[in-house]
Amino acid sequence: MALNSGALSDHGHRRKPRADAxxxxxxxxxxxxxxxxxxxxxxxxxxxxxxxxxxxxWCAFIIDKLCxxxxxxxxxxxxxxxxxxxxxxxEEGVETKVSEIADGIYRLSTYVLDIAPPxxxxxxxxxxxxxEPLMFHTGLRKMFPLNRDALSRIISPERLxxxxxxxxxxxxxxxxxxxxxxxxxxxxxxxQTGCMVSLNDFADRPPRVLTDGEVIDLGxxxxxxxxxxxxxxxxxxxxxxYEESTRTLMCGDLFTQLGNDRAVTDSDIVGPAIAxxxxxxxxxxxxxxxxxxxxxxxxxxxxLALMHGPSFTGDGxxxxxxxxxxxxxxxxxxASELLRSSAA
Numbered sequence: 366m367a368l369n370s371g372a373l374s375d376h377g378h379r380r381k382p383r384a385d386a387x388x389x390x391x392x393x394x395x396x397x398x399x400x401x402x403x404x405x406x407x408x409x410x411x412x413x414x415x416x417x418x419x420x421x422x423w424c425a426f427i428i429d430k431l432c433x434x435x436x437x438x439x440x441x442x443x444x445x446x447x448x449x450x451x452x453x454x455x456e457e458g459v460e461t462k463v464s465e466i467a468d469g470i471y472r473l474s475t476y477v478l479d480i481a482p483p484x485x486x487x488x489x490x491x492x493x494x495x496x497e498p499l500m501f502h503t504g505l506r507k508m509f510p511l512n513r514d515a516l517s518r519i520i521s522p523e524r525l526x527x528x529x530x531x532x533x534x535x536x537x538x539x540x541x542x543x544x545x546x547x548x549x550x551x552x553x554x555x556x557q558t559g560c561m562v563s564l565n566d567f568a569d570r571p572p573r574v575l576t577d578g579e580v581i582d583l584g585x586x587x588x589x590x591x592x593x594x595x596x597x598x599x600x601x602x603x604x605x606x607y608e609e610s611t612r613t614l615m616c617g618d619l620f621t622q623l624g625n626d627r628a629v630t631d632s633d634i635v636g637p638a639i640a641x642x643x644x645x646x647x648x649x650x651x652x653x654x655x656x657x658x659x660x661x662x663x664x665x666x667x668x669l670a671l672m673h674g675p676s677f678t679g680d681g682x683x684x685x686x687x688x689x690x691x692x693x694x695x696x697x698x699x700a701s702e703l704l705r706s707s708a709a
């Protein structure tokens with residue numbers, strides 16, 4: 366269900382919300398419970414039946430901290446307490462920390478305790494330096510001031526030349542146009558599907574369409590390769606970036622986990638990712654998922670840059686294979702359950 370058309374288009378262009386632009390997220394967009402609604406913008410258009418509403422829950426908290434929500438594995442309901450106006454500044458009590466996770470690659474991490482308390486949740490962006498610096502993920506629009514100030518501790522935002530992300534979703538690219546305004550020479554870059562269905566309309570400047578395996582040479586020895594990963598872990602347009610010189614795989618939502626671990630870890634990241642999947646069921650399970658993730662292991666990455674969680678250094682290939690095995694197990698279990706239900 367697209368949120369950037371018709372009566373809902375005001376959100377897509379960041380104008381003042383209208384009452385008729387409120388859309389419920391409940392039971393996969395069906396049969397809203399009375400009094401429940403959500404106030405999201407166009408970046409959430411890919412939230413749907415194959416994407417349980419954990420991300421909607423997280424982003425709703427950032428958009429309006431006065432909302433109360435209840436999450437179950439089946440659906441989340443978001444109550445706006447009768448107000449359609451975002452009223453709380455996300456910067457209050459929240460900071461973005463900067464860490465270098467590989468040579469010339471920086472992690473900008475914002476920890477929000479109130480999401481999945483008591484352990485909390487991190488939102489990470491990655492800056493790849495070079496003659497033409499690239500940012501992977503823009504962060505939520507309401508987090509833009511935090512992330513802009515954090516980036517300014519490394520380079521001037523005006524120096525950015527590329528803005529990329531894993532898939533079209535609020536925490537991945539909600540602040541894209543704010544970054545484009547701050548960096549007049551920057552170009553958004555994404556895969557063909559994402560550009561066709563979203564960026565050609567949403568981005569304030571025309572995007573560069575990346576084909577599977579295409580490389581952007583950032584200069585200074587840095588080269589990033591775009592790899593299509595459709596529906597993995599979710600999003601028709603999903604993809605990852607691989608920086609070749611440091612062998613760093615920017616994983617997007619793969620390996621999502623809770624908590625605020627150190628910026629870089631060599632500890633297990635698969636177990637926490639399995640636990641988060643069990644809790645949120647955020648992935649769009651599909652038969653090709655395991656093979657897609659296993660294909661990434663052929664890169665033999667030294668560093669796995671997680672959007673939600675610490676960056677991992679070590680045997681990235683083994684971690685990817687283990688994650689692929691778990692998704693194969695989930696898909697097989699789902700298929701077996703469907704067969705049992707059909708036979709009953």
